[in-house]
Structure formats: structure tokens, C-alpha cells
Amino acid sequence: MGPAGRPRVVDVALPGEAAAMSGVSSRAKVIERLRLGDKVFRLLTKTAAIGVLIILGGVMFSLIDGSLPALRTFGLDFLLEQRWNPVTEKFGALAPIYGTLVTSFIAMLIAVPIGLLIAVFLTELCPMWLRRPIGIAIELLAGIPSIIYGIWGLFVFAPFLQETLQPFLIATLGNIPGLSVLFAGPPYGIGVLTAGLILAIMVLPFITSISRDVFDAVPPVLKEAAYGVGCTTWEVVRNVVLPYTRVGVIGGVMLGLGRALGETMAVTFVIGNAHKISASLLAPGTTISATIANEFTEAVGDLYTSSLIALGLILFVITFIVLAAARYLLLRIERRIG
């Protein structure tokens, strides 16, 4: 727009009215009005920002409030007992907590090395023209809703595991003393191991894309210097890239862990929903989120509902700690890079 056509503030702020206003007093009025608008807008944005805090506070408060009856009735036993009996109204959270931790552990055990290796491939080996397509594909994998993983896990992955991997594990590792406990029992298909594997697929994209981003942030000079003194690609990764990005990688892993701990639908489909702690990874189990998803709408009685909300509170506290740690670590590396 040319200088002649540039709108005055008044035209922008109050189109239509501007033409009518030309006197000094009306100008003061307009400025007054603009000032008021400024204040109102600022207040609005601040309210919204505080609103975000209120939401978190509300989540915390409502969970604590809802779980009080259960926590009052069972006390610390709620965390330490395995029983889960809706008929006698005796509840303990140990089995879901155990299931949540074990499935997430299996997921991280598989997803972390694979995710890091993919990130290494993308930053060190992959030809330039292929980097973007593969990166996008990995991120699309992250965008697929978890219920898709669930339905795929139930109809395709679990039967596949039942016929191939699980009999194999029973036949081989099942005979080794010590490990045999972990791989005992018949191959159900669904179970703790299957849930862990599905979770691994789900968190893989998160770990990959964050690791790739922090790997990319390593100053090329550092890598070039290492190559210059004769390091192999792996040595550069192992001794330059990983130490430099350690904090960021751990942050990414924790972020993935946060997802795995709270993931609901993918797990609910394939875990089998059995309220007991089995030593065998092939046996059905349950997680906190799967228990809530399966039982909440059918829960009758205040104590039952309250116990489920208490489970939610435990989940929220665990994930909050993990995610806060992840954010803190990622913030640290962001500061160093930026």
C-alpha cells in the first residue's frame, strides 16, 4: 500500500466512525477507547494463561477429591495390596501399577535402542534426498491414533505373536533357569509382553524424532574434527554426538516414557485385563489406564468409582514427575544450543 493509502490508526480501529470524528475532543475519546481496548485484551490473554494453570489445578484437585473415599478406607494398603474385588469392595492398586511399569519398561527396552539407531541413520548415513521422506513417515507414525494400534494389535499382532514369537520364546528361553519364570505358561497372544511391544511401536516415533532433532543440533565442526583425526562413523556417534546430546536424548526418552505410562487404548485391547501379578510376561495383566478404561462406566458403588479415580491420581502423579523431568532436561539442552 502506498503512503497515501496507508490507513490511520483511527481508520483501522474504528472503521466507519473515523470519518465522522475529526475534532480534538473526539480524538481524545478515540484514544481513550483504544486504551480501554488494550487493557481489556491484555486482561483477556492473561486470564486465558491463568486458565491453563487452573485446568491443571482442577485436574489435580478433582482427582484428589474423587479418590479421597478410597484412600481413606484403604490407606497405604491401597498401594501395597494386590486384591481387586468389586463384590467385597476391597481394592488395591498393586497389580495395575506393576503392569503399567512392566509394560512401559518392555516398551522402552525395545524402542530406545531402535529409535536411537534410526536417528543415527537419519543424521549420519541417510542420503539427503531420503531424509525428509523418512522423517515425515516416522512422524506420521506418531500421528496415528492409539486406537488404531489397539485394533491392529488385537486382530493382527496378538495372533501373530501367539503363533510365532511366543512359542519360540517358550521353547528357547523357557528352558533356561531363571528366565523360565518370565516365559512360563501357554502362549495366549494377548498379555503383558504384547502390550509392551505395541507400546514400543507407539513411542518409537517420539524417541526417533526428538533424538534426530538433538543429533542435528550437534555443531558440524565437532563431528568434522573427529572425522579429521580418523574416527569411524560409529566412533563419532559414540564419542561425540551422544555425549554432546546426552541430556536431550534422555529428555526424549523420558517424554516417550511419559506417553507409554499413560497410553490407554492400545494397551486396553491387548493386555487381557487380569487383576493379578504374574511372573510370566506371557500371562494377561492389566495397567492403570486399561483398568480405568475397562471398568469405570461399569463401576457401581462410590468406593469402586473412588478407587478407580485414585488409580487415575497415581497415574497422573507418576507421569507428571516423568514429564516434568523430561521437560527440565530438554529445556537444559535447548538453552545450551540456543
Add this chain to the structure above:
Amino acid sequence: MRSNDGKINARSRSALYGARRRRSAVMMILSVGATLLGLGWLVAILGELFWQGFSGLSLAVFTEMTPPPGADGGLLNPIVGSLILTVLAVVIGTPIGILAGTYMAEYGRHDRLSMVVRFINDILLSAPSIVVGLFVYEVMVAPMGHFSGLAGAVALAVIVIPVVVRTTEDMLMLVPDQLREAAASIGLPRALTIMRVCYRAAKAGMITGVLLAIARISGETAPLLFTALNNQFWSTNLNAPMASLPTVIFQFALSPYKEWQKLAWTGALIITLSVLAISIVARTLSASRKSS
């Protein structure tokens, strides 16, 4: 390195070098293998989904209601339910998210409130969605005494807000300060600077954020299970339980009936296709922004 005498050293050095190269080669082959595994998994999931989903796709899916067990039918009511819930969640969540993001990027860029909100928001961004469902159950469903579509929309809005806050803030941060200074120099008030200058400059990025939020909630199941619940019948009443695609998939997939399982696959395909389409549009938007 250690000493410089004799051939033995040279030989052992070349042997050592060979070992290092082999070790590197092994790790690089592993990394290629990991990538193939990751992509293979994606292909396996999408392939199966397309195979199962397309075989059940027909016009009836979009024109008929969810059937009783053992009968044929479609997914019309859950599709419409999902659309209503998503639109409502975006309508509730987007303004709050944009305003909060605006405060953090424009007014209180370095103040304490922004730092706290930023931290909390990042945590809400990846908080378990089932907990959001419990929260909305406690504050809306329990006091009202019944499940409702409105509660479902609010639960989804709680998931929309952090995504929009994050992208709005990031995008406004990218707007060069010269633009703000130029606006200030012609006497434009702060609020107008933000609305007429900053929002315009950051528009593409902010729309991308909303699209990402839509992609995120269109597959969310956990927060709907005990807020909007589900509805076997046609209903657009926001005060009553409302069907949605994810909850219908959940119910149908776990049922023993072949027809229901088939519809679950088809529903899963519809969700995935829309999520992929939205992500791709969002990606193109932000890519065109970068290149321009």
C-alpha cells in the same frame, strides 16, 4: 600412538583399525536395519488397515446407523457425533489457547507467569488423556448426573488447549520484532498490533496448530469413554450421550460379532485417513510458510 618402533606395532595398528571399521560397519548396518524395521512396521499397520478397512467401505457406511449385533449397518451416527464433538472442542479450546499463547509471547514473554504456564502446558501436552476424562467426569458428568456430548466436547477441548497454546506461542515468537516496532511507531495500540500485525504474520503457523490439535483429538478415545459415552442411536442432543467413531470402534472391535468387527476396521480406516489428510495439509501449510 603408544610407541613408534617396529612392524609389529604397524600391523597391530592396522588390525586395530580394521576392527574399528568393522565395528562401525556393524553398527551402521544395525541402524539401517532399525530404520527398515520402523518403516516396515508402519507399512504393516497401514497395509492391514487399508486391506481390512477398504473391503468394508461402502455407501451404507455413511448413510446407515450402527446396527444391532448380527445385522448390517453403517457408521452414520458415530461419524456425525465425532464431527460435532470435534467442532465443539475446537470452538471451545482454540480461543482460550490462542489468547493464552498470545499472553506468553506478547505481554509476558519473560515474566514468571509465562514460565510457569509454559512448563505446565508442556506437561498437559503429553499428560495421559484418560486422566482428562476422569477430570471432566468429576466436574461435569457427576454433578449433572448423566453422560453428555457436551462433557465429551469439553474433555476434548482440554486436549486442544495445550496444543494451540504451544503453537501460537512458538509462531508469535517467530514474528520479527521490527514489525511490532513499526506498528508502535505509527501509534498503533498494543492490542491492535497483535491482532492486525502479529496474528497476520503468524497465521499459517497458528492454523497449523489448530489442525494438529484436530488431528490429535479425532482419534482420542480414552477421554470420551466416560464423558460422551456412546449412543447406539441417532442423536445430536448435546445433553445426552453421543456416539463417536473411536468409542464405537472400541466397542465393536472387542465384540464377538463379525459384522461389528468389520465396521470397527472401516471406522479405524476413516479416522486414520482423516488424521493423515489433516497432518499432510498442516505440513504443507507450514512448509509453504517456511519457503516464502
